[in-house]
Amino acid sequence: MRDAYLIGAGQSAYGAFPDESYRSLFRTAFEAAVESVPAGFDPDAIDEAFVGTLGVGGRQLGLSGPAVTEHVGLGGVPCTRVENACAASGFSIRQAVQAVKSGMADVVLAGGFEVMTDASSDATKYWLGVSGETEWERLSGTTFSGVYAQMASAHMERYGTTREQLSRVAVKNHENGARNPKAQLGFECTLEDAQSAPVVADPLTLYHCCPTSDGAACALIASEDVVESYTDDPIRVAGVGAGSDAVGLFQRESYTEIPASRRAAEAAYEMAGVGPDDLDFAEVHDCFAIAELLAYEDLGFCERGESGDLIESGRTERDGDLPVNTSGGLKSKGHPIGATGAGQVVEAFAQLSGEAGDRQVDDPVYGLTHNVGGSGGAAVVCVFEREVMV
Template identity: 75%
Template structure:
């Protein structure tokens, strides 16, 4: 198989954008991705496109891929939609990479879009809930905050973790998000703020939960045969791993790990031929604060039960051994479901290109992105590396 490279990536701001549509948001993300290609890019260069979206609110559930890409000016190409809950656009980028590696495309577009803030909270909860196990979770009233609260409770029972550790995740990610002009909640918060916030689903409070956001992201992937036409400083897709798990939390062997994340990471590390210790930064799926702690362990950053210690030691802060969620993560940057995974890759592209501004990770050469669907029913991990000029 051929090597695949990220040659451009872009995203809209994440937040409440009532004046936008899913078409306009996707077009804006694609145009930024095209503009970020160092040596220029033409719409006609795209051979295939894959768009990730849950379709919140029932917007154009059929043919939403072509609806978005045709509006962006990408005419006549194969265009399809991927739905894998919150991991939709992570999988969309994975499919773009597969198209390039297989030889079916020289340049493929993977991205995602979601519009979530123009509905009532009850309607939004319904659309979030469709990604949970239907019969025994969603239809019995369980929310995603309730599912992750169960995971948090189990984790704190099993290991030396407290609600304050959850709040430390929020403080770190808000500090990073305050440096990101595209973050939905781009402000800092104190530990006291994060500890004393109103309870959402005990032990999770408001500061332990990400917002629902509008937004889009797009990633351009090129083959080794054509990458030199676009850049002399390519970002290689060194490894991709994906896996599934039982959708319902009650169906699993443990509440304190997400096996799909672990399996996806193992596959990505094996493909990239690296160890977790070789990473320079990571963007992980912190839809709830407990999800970031689980990710530290599922992705091999530390042993089981050691995530709180990793956090306490500051090792995942900007300037630490392994900065995690320099973008602000889902907690501060925001979580437009269908756009989140591609947005993580857009952030990694910025970091590896040295263009992340005040949140730039020093000497960033290898990065990981981790995108989870629902409470772990699906997960996808990308490992990207900066190559020296050819």
């Protein structure tokens, strides 16, 4: 199969935008992606598109993919909507890579969008809940913060993880998000702020939970046959992997791991021919602080039960050995469900292109993105490689 390359990526700001529509947000992201291609880009080169969205609020549930691609001028380009809850656009990236690798397309648009802030809190809670197990979780009143609170409690009981360690995730990601002009919560917080904030679902406080967000993100994937037309500094999609699991947390054997993430990571590492020790940075799915700690373990950054020690060590800070969530993560940057996975790829593109500003890590070669659907019913992992020209 042919190699696939990331040639451009862009996003809208994340936040609450009452004067924007899902179409206008997607246009902003699309135009940013086009403008980011180093040697220039003609949208007429796009052969296919994959667009991720959950459809919060019930807006344009049918044909929402063509609704946005037609709006940005991709008339007639085949478009598929991808829905895998919070991992929707992460899976749209995977579909784009598969289309390029198979030879069915040379240039593919992958992206996602969501508008979440124009609904009432009860309506938003309902739509978030549909990504959990419908009959026994959502209809019994269990919220996603409640599900992840169960995971946090189990991890604390089994491994001795502390609320302070959860809070360190928030402090780190807010520090990074404060440097990201696209971030919804672009301000710093202290350990005291995070630990003393109102409890949302014990042991999770407000600062342990990501916000609801409006936003969109897009990436452009090209084949090895045409990549030289767009850049002299190619970023290869070295590996991509995906996994699924039972949708309901109660249906799984353990509350302290997400097997879909582990399976996705193993497949991506194998395809890329690298391991976690080779990574220079990672964007992981931190919808709640405990989710980032679980990701450390599921992705092989540390052994089981050692994620609390890892966050305390400083290794995952921006100037550490393995910076995690330099964008601010879902916690600070925001979490517009359908856009989140593609938004992680936007940060990977910026870092590997050396365009991340004062978030820039030192001379990265390998970066990873990790996108989870629901509480772990689906996960997708991508490994990107900046090809060093000799």
